[in-house]
Amino acid sequence: MTFRDRDDAGRQLAERLSEQAYESPVVLALPRGGVPVAAHVAAALNAPLEVYVARKIGAPGHPEYGIGAIAEGGNEIVVTGAVDQLGLGPEQMRRLADDERAELARRVSAYRGSTPLPPLEGRDVILVDDGLATGVTAEAAVRTLLAHHPRRVVLAVPVCPPDTRDRLSGIADEVVAITVPPDLGGIGAWYQDFSQTSDDEVVGVLERFRAGTGPRAAPGETP
Template identity: 50%
Template sequence: MRRRHEYRDRREAGTQLGELLRSHEWRDPLVLGLARGGVVVGRAVAEVLDAPLDVAVARKIGAPGQPEFGIGAVTPDGPAYYDDYSLHALGLRPDQLADACEAERAEARRRVAVYQRGRPPRSREGRDVLVVDDGLATGVTARAALRALRRDRPHSLVFAAPVCAPDASAALKGDADEVLCLLAPHGFRSVGQWYADFRQTQDDEVIELLEAP
């Protein structure tokens, strides 16, 4: 039996998120799916809003020996973002993570090249830019993406997701003009727990979604 707040898959979650976002008035909106899973959610949101879809890429920098524990993130260009609290708790300095940072930056650049396929990114200047992901856990990749996108001078910068950890959602408000979450459950443990189907999104699927009319 499905839990009361469980999504069948990313597309269902995106459709529901799009209905929430449709209640707002947007200025020339652009949906940016945060690769990879956020692109699936973003496609559904873009369809509900009748808005164009593009991709944003940020890569998590994991703690040494704990790659799933994100202590920072990096985009293809610009400075890396590190969570000061996590660095202090683990006794780490950014320079100790330089190799991991550059490896993730290289992967971010690879993904942009694969996804864009020679196509220039859609203009963000003067538009309401909606950064969409399948969920918000630590928030490090979302924060890195938002800080990089702010340089593109959007009219507003919004983060939206079907499910968010409450603490991460509150912390992200310093980097987004608005943070919109369908669910922010106190029992949050992971994004995947709120999906019946949370299989990994592949590059081919991202490309197909971005190229769909």
């Protein structure tokens, strides 16, 4: 299965999630790419939509190679097995995490400004991204969200490999994925259009939701 774009993935994910009942749901999107997907989920569940910012920590000299992650509001650093393989100690990981915290704070400010997160305690939180590979960034977000004492945390994505789904199923209350390919080959391989989502697009989706106009609809379609 491939998705036309993130809007298409969002509609399919929303249809899947609409089969379940949720207690006072709130939808949180991992920016940037998770936001257009999550907008359709929030519209289908008649739930508030906000961003929840997490950041990948890259290996020294190879920032594209994720070895850990952090999420807003928490001090925990989630790491992968690559940290031991690279011989990185706790102090080195703290320094790498500190480098990412500045960008994390910038994104929180850019996307939410002074708008606080919706209350999460006792509610079903649906955390949405446009796909997972290792899932380390989503794991950092889930672990930090648990400190808000939600009723449940559901991690929902269009595509996710089975080993990542199984690992995160032991952390989140549920992991929902439309397609679970044994050979992922990169998240973008499952989209016909996987062009980068910009900061302006993220802000635009959130502003439309806050104004009550919901997600962007493709020509001839309804959200």
